[in-house]
Amino acid sequence: MRRQQIMSMLAGLALAAGSALGASPAAAVTAPAGAPTPPAEFGSDWHDPLTAVPPVTKPATRSCSVTLAEAQFRDFTPYRGSYAPPEECGSRWSAVVLRLDGNVKGRQYDRLGHLAVGGVEIFRTSTPQPSPDGITWSVEKDVTRYRDTLSRPQPVEMLIGNVVNDTYTGVIDVKVTLTFYAADGRTDRAAVPDRVLPLDAQSLTTPRNSERILAEVYATGSGGGCEEYWYLTVPDPAPYSCKADRGPYREVQIRVDGRLAGIAAPFPTVWTGGWSNPFLWYVIPGPRAFDIKPVQYDLTPFAGQLNDGRPHRIEVSVAGVPAGQTGWSTPTNVLIWQDEGSTVVTGALTRHEEGDLANSSTYTPGSTEHRLDTKAGHRLTVGGYVNTSHGRIATEVTRSLAHTSAHRWGEGENPDALEGTWTDDETVTSGRTTTRTHRTYTMDGETTLGAGDRLRTVLTLGDRADTMVLRGGKRTAWSRLDDSYAGDATYTANVARDQRHAVGTTAERYRLYGAQAPDGCYDRSLRTVQGVLTEDRRRC
Numbered sequence: 001m002r003r004q005q006i007m008s009m010l011a012g013l014a015l016a017a018g019s020a021l022g023a024s025p026a027a028a029v030t031a032p033a034g035a036p037t038p039p040a041e042f043g044s045d046w047h048d049p050l051t052a053v054p055p056v057t058k059p060a061t062r063s064c065s066v067t068l069a070e071a072q073f074r075d076f077t078p079y080r081g082s083y084a085p086p087e088e089c090g091s092r093w094s095a096v097v098l099r100l101d102g103n104v105k106g107r108q109y110d111r112l113g114h115l116a117v118g119g120v121e122i123f124r125t126s127t128p129q130p131s132p133d134g135i136t137w138s139v140e141k142d143v144t145r146y147r148d149t150l151s152r153p154q155p156v157e158m159l160i161g162n163v164v165n166d167t168y169t170g171v172i173d174v175k176v177t178l179t180f181y182a183a184d185g186r187t188d189r190a191a192v193p194d195r196v197l198p199l200d201a202q203s204l205t206t207p208r209n210s211e212r213i214l215a216e217v218y219a220t221g222s223g224g225g226c227e228e229y230w231y232l233t234v235p236d237p238a239p240y241s242c243k244a245d246r247g248p249y250r251e252v253q254i255r256v257d258g259r260l261a262g263i264a265a266p267f268p269t270v271w272t273g274g275w276s277n278p279f280l281w282y283v284i285p286g287p288r289a290f291d292i293k294p295v296q297y298d299l300t301p302f303a304g305q306l307n308d309g310r311p312h313r314i315e316v317s318v319a320g321v322p323a324g325q326t327g328w329s330t331p332t333n334v335l336i337w338q339d340e341g342s343t344v345v346t347g348a349l350t351r352h353e354e355g356d357l358a359n360s361s362t363y364t365p366g367s368t369e370h371r372l373d374t375k376a377g378h379r380l381t382v383g384g385y386v387n388t389s390h391g392r393i394a395t396e397v398t399r400s401l402a403h404t405s406a407h408r409w410g411e412g413e414n415p416d417a418l419e420g421t422w423t424d425d426e427t428v429t430s431g432r433t434t435t436r437t438h439r440t441y442t443m444d445g446e447t448t449l450g451a452g453d454r455l456r457t458v459l460t461l462g463d464r465a466d467t468m469v470l471r472g473g474k475r476t477a478w479s480r481l482d483d484s485y486a487g488d489a490t491y492t493a494n495v496a497r498d499q500r501h502a503v504g505t506t507a508e509r510y511r512l513y514g515a516q517a518p519d520g521c522y523d524r525s526l527r528t529v530q531g532v533l534t535e536d537r538r539r540c
Contacts, residue, residue, distance in 0.1 A: 035532065035533055035534060036532055037532070038529035038530045038531075038532040038534060039530050039532070040503075040530070041501050041502055041503050041530060042279060042282075042491075042500075042502040042503070042504070042530050042531050043530075043531070044131060044132045044133055045131045045132070045133035045134075045531075046131055046135075046282050046283055046528075046530075046531025046532070047283045047528065047531055047532060047533045048135050048136050048137055048283075049128040049135060049137040049282070049283055049284070049285060049290075050137070050283065050284070050526065050533075051284065051285060051290060051508065051510070051526075052284075052483075052508045052509065052510035052524040052525065052526050053291070053483075053510055054510070054512060054517070054518060054522045054524070055140055056095075056097045056140045056141065056142045057095075057142075057518055058095060058097060058179075058181060059094045059095055059181045061094060061181050061182050061183070061184050062088075062089060062181070062182045062184060063089065063179050063180060063181050063182070064086035064088045064089040064179070064180045064182075065086070065177050065178065065179045065180070066083070066084075066085075066086050066177065066178050066180075067175065067176070067177050068081075068083055068098070068115070068117070068156055068176045068177060068178050069081060069115060069156055069158040069174070069175070069176040070174070070175045070176070071158065071173075071174060072171050072172070072173045072174075073111070073113075073159070073160040073161070073162045073171070073172040073173075073174070074162055074164040074171050075161075075162060075163065075164070076159070076161040076162070077159075078157050078158060078159040079156075079157065079158040079159070080155065080156065080157050081155075081156045082153065082154070082155055082156060083117055083150075083153060083154045083155075083156050084153045085150060085151060085152065085153075085180070086180055089180040089181075089182045090182055091151060092182065092183040093144070093147060093180050093181060093182060093183060094144075094181050094182065094183040095142065095144050095180075095181040096142070096143050096144045096146070096147065096150060096178055096179070096180050096181070097140060097141070097142060097143070097144075097178070097179045097181070098122065098123055098140065098141045098142075098143045098176065098177070098178055099138060099139070099140050099141075099176070099177050099178075099179065100123070100125065100138060100139045100174055100175070100176050101136070101137075101138045101174065101175050101176075101177075102127065102136065102137050102138070102172065102173065102174040102175075103134060103135065103136040103137075103173050104127065104128075104130040104134065104135060104170045104171065104172050104173065105130050105131070105132065105133060105134025105135070105169075105170060106130060106132060106134075106168075106169035106170040106171075107130070107132070107167065107168055107169050107170055108127075108129060108130055108162070108164075108168050108169070108170025108172070109129065109163075109168065109273060110126055110127055110128065110129050110271050110272040110273045110281075111126065111127045111160050111161055111162050111172060112124075112125075112126050112127075112160070112161065112220065112222050112271075113125050113126065113127065113158065113159060113160035113161075113174075114158070114159060114218070114331070115156070115157075115158045115176060116156070116157045116158075116198075116331075117146070117149050117150065117154045117155075117156055118149050118154035118155060118198075119155075119198040119200070120146060120149045120196050120197075120198045120333050121198070121218055121331040121333065122141075122143050122146050122149070123141055123143070123176075123291075124218045124220065124292040124294075124331075125139060125160075125290055125291060125292060126222075126269075126271050126272060126285075126289050126290065126292070127160060127172055127272070128272050128281065128282070128285060128290075129272050129273060129278050129281070129282065130170050131282070131531075137290070139290045139291055141291055143178070144192055145192045145193060145196070145335065146192075146196055147192045147193075148192075148193060148194060148195050148196045149196045150178070158174075158176065160172050160174065193214075193335040193336055193337055194207075194336060194337055194338040195207060195335075195336040195338065196333055196334070196335055196336075197333065197334045197336065198331075198332070198333055198334075199215075199314055199316070199331075199332035199333065199334060202313055202314055202315050203311045203312070203313060203314070204306070204311065204312050204313075204314045204334055205309070205310065205311045205312070206303075206306045206307055206312075206334070206336055207307075207336060207338055208307050208308075208309050208343065208344045208345065209307070209338045209339045209340075209342045209343055209344060209345045210303050210306065210307055210336045210337070210338055210339075210345060211300075211303065211337055211338065211339040211342075211345050211386050211388050211393070212300050212303070212336070212337035212430075213298075213299040213300050213302070213303050213306065213334065213335070213336055213337075214296055214297065214298055214299065214300075214334070214335040214336075215254055215262070215296070215297045215299055215314070215332060215333070215334050215335070216294035216295070216296045216297075216332065216333050216335065217252055217254065217264075217294050217295050217296075217297075217316055217330050217331070217332045218292060218294045218329070218330070218331045218332075219252045219264075219266050219294070219295055219316075219318065219328065219329070219330050220269065220292060220328065220329050221250070221266065221269075221318075221327055221328050222271065222327065222328075222329070225325075225326070225327045226241075226242035226243070226244070226325075226327070227321060227325065227326070227327025227328055228271070228274075228327065229242055229274075230244070230248060230250050230266075230268075230320070230321075230327075231248050231250075231268050231405065231418065231420055231443065232248060232407060232416075232418060233247065233248045234247060234248070234361070234363070234372050234407065235247050235361055235363070235372075237363070238363040238365075238370060238372055239370065240370070240372075240409065240413065241413065243322070244320065244321070244322050244325075245322055246320050246359055246361070247320070247359065247361030247372065247374050247376075248320075248361070248372075248374055248405060248407070248420075249319075249320045249359045249361075249374060249376035249403055250265075250266050250318055250319065250320040250321065251263055251264070251265065251266075251318070251319040251320060251357070251378060251401060252264045252265075252266050252295050252316070252317075252318055252319075252330070253316070253317050253318070253319055254297050254299075254314065254315070254316050254332075255313075255314070255315045255316075255317075256299065256302045256305070256306070256312060256313070256314060257305070257312055257313050258313065258315075259352065260354055260380060261297065261299055261301075261302055261382060262297030262298070262299065262380070262382075262397075262399065263378055263380050263399050263401055264295035264296075264297065264399070264401070264424060265295075265401050265403070265422045265423070265424040265439070265441065266295065266318070267287075267288055267293070267295075267441055267463070268420070268422065268441055268443055268461075269286065269287075269288055269289060269292065270286040270289065270443075270459075270461060271286075271289055272285050272286075272289055274286065275445055275447055275457045275459055276447050276455065276457060277447065277455065277456075277457035277489050277491070277504075279489035279490075279491055279502045279503075279504040280457060280459060280487040280489045280504060280506060281487075281506075282531055283506060283528045283531055283533065284485065284487075284506045284507070284508050284526055284528060286461050286485055287461055287462075287463040287483045287485055287508075288463065294333075297397075298395065298397045298428050299334075300384070300386070300395040300397075300430065301349055301350075301351075301382045301383050301384030301395050301396070301397060302349060302382070302384060303345065303347050303384065303386050304345075304346055304347025304348045304349065304384060304385070304386055305347075305348070305349055305384075307344065307345055307346065307347070314332070314334070316330045316332050317330075318330065319357065320359070339388045339389050339390075340389075341388070341389025341390065342388060342389045345386050345387060345388055346386070346387045347384055347385050347386035347387055348384055348385060349382065349383070349384040350383050350384050350385060350394075351381060351382060351383030351384070351396065352381075352382050352383075353380070353381040353382075354379075354380050354381075355378060355379035355380065356378075357376075357377075357378045358375070358376055358377050358378070359374075359376040360374065360375050360376065361373070361374045362374075368410060368411070369408055369409070369410055370408070370409050370410070371406065371407065371408050372405075372406075372407040373404075373405070373406050373407075374403065374404065374405045374406075374407070375403070375404050376401075376402070376403045376404075377400070377401055377402040377403065378400075378401045379398075379399070379400045379401070380397075380398070380399050381396065381397070381398040381399075382396070382397050383395065383396035383397070393430060393431050394429075394430075394431070395428070395429065395430045395431075396427075396428070396429045397426070397427070397428050398426070398427045399424070399425065399426045399427075400423075400424075400425045400426075401422075401423065401424055401425075402422070402423045403420070403421065403422045403423075404420070404421050405418060405419065405420035405421070406418070406419050406420075407420075414447075414448065414449045415446055415447060415448040415449075416446065416447045416448075417445065417446035417447075418443060418444070418445060418446075419443070419444045420442070420443045420444075421440065421441070421442050422440070422441040422442075423438070423439065423440050423441075424437075424439040424441075425437070425438050425439070426439075432471055432472050433469065433470070433471050434469070434470045434471075435467065435468070435469050435470075436467070436468045436470070437465060437466070437467045438465065438466045438467075439464070439465045440462065440464045440465075441462065441463055441464075442460070442461065442462035442464075443459070443460075443461055443462075444459070444460045445457065445458060445459030445460065446458055446459075449493065452492065453492055453493045453494045453495070454490055454491070454492055454493075455490065455491055455492070455493045456488075456489070456490040457487070457488075457489055457490075458487070458488045459485075459486070459487050459488075460484070460485065460486045460487075461484070461485040461486075462482075462483070462484050462485075463481070463482075463483040463484075464481060464482050464483070465479075465480070465481040466478075466479075466480050466481075467479045467480075467514075467516075469515075477514070477515040478514045478515065479512070479513065479514035479515050479516040479517065480511075480512070480513045480514055481511070481512050481516070482509075482510075482511040482512075483508070483509075483510045483511075484508065484509050484510075485506070485507070485508050486506070486507045486508075487504065487505070487506040487507070488504060488505050488506075489502065489503065489504030489505075489506070490502065490503055490504065491503075491504075502530075503530055504528075504529075504530065504531075505527070505528065505529050506527070506528045507525070507526060507527040507528070507535075508525070508526045509523075509524070509525045509526075510522070510523075510524050510525075511523045517540075519540070521540035522540055523538065523539035523540045524536075524537065524538050524539070525537045525539070
């Protein structure tokens, strides 16, 4: 059965299905205290959605909270309000934490949402699909880096586009708060950008004393079309419902005045209706689905060029998307650190080396199985210097991307399977400090429609990153992230909701070590059976 047919069937028959958008010793499965025994199959209710992601670290200082947005989303009308920083916590903050609390019940798709303050996007998310009895969930995010935006009154806009009617009854009810933690002498004021500028109409004018410049892009492929499943697209003449003339490789690029300034691999997010099987995601979402992280670029080598007081053209695009096809959003912020001792920081771009974008997809037809093998990669090095009040500082950024995947499918796209790996290696040297980051994203899954219209999806996802900071050649900090998801769910298609007889197990293990982890170590595992949480274990 073709993917579009399966999704249409999910929408029409399931109603709440579909999508609109360092090792530790092995441990026995331990059920949370008071957890019910898993039923033989999914019922009309399940455990509220949760993830194994660590909570945001909060300093033990005086705190103040404000409500940033509170709305019920029924359509595509955005919430608009106003924000003012809390006077009780002053203007010196050691941390600012955003929290979204949501609830929804009935029948509804997953939906994509965003929140902007003063035109600066500070949060992007997707929603879980509800049970008939209703669910609640929450998401936390450290938004301290947006201190410049949050330091003064601002307009607020939030949208979770939704459709509510006699069939899709779920109204998405959310409240977003900000909690400010004061810097009181024991806890320093956070070292964050001096300015945060939203990219408006692809034009940017930086303060003339900018000495460090980063760009962040909340890149998401979504909207219900084929770019929601960009990693599964195929070129002609391969017989598959989602086409792209260059195949599945995507790359988020940023240009300064027409010159390529940064490249990045987009994270292959699977939304909570993805892979034609919502039973995989009812309790544990895929990595990053609730808190979409932006890709980030160090544009400091271009600071001398950008600091001339004139507007410059900054363009963000996604390579590999077929011409004229929609489906990607790329809201962009520019984060700027200023040299307090200089009125004007001069500099120059001294190195720009761009490798060829290699992208090859080979289609192999077969009598029972079609196969597309893709191999792609790209490399970019840029370097430059700035003359600051504390000396000349040279910055060099090297980024290397690679992707391999094998996509197999049968007649009518049944079965439909993908095994893919994306790597994004980055080295940034600024003065005597070098930061090396190795990112790896993985996806390995298969959907099959078998006897009795039993639709089964087996899927694993991985989000991994290793970071090392060196100063003068000696390691000064390191961190390691490993967020792994595994799910196996089956239900009967082509029947009414109460006749699906769905079963499914899902699991997530989130491990974080080093400088970014609470107390240097964080390790949490979750497991569900038929929507019941059967394991919630912390190992550190």
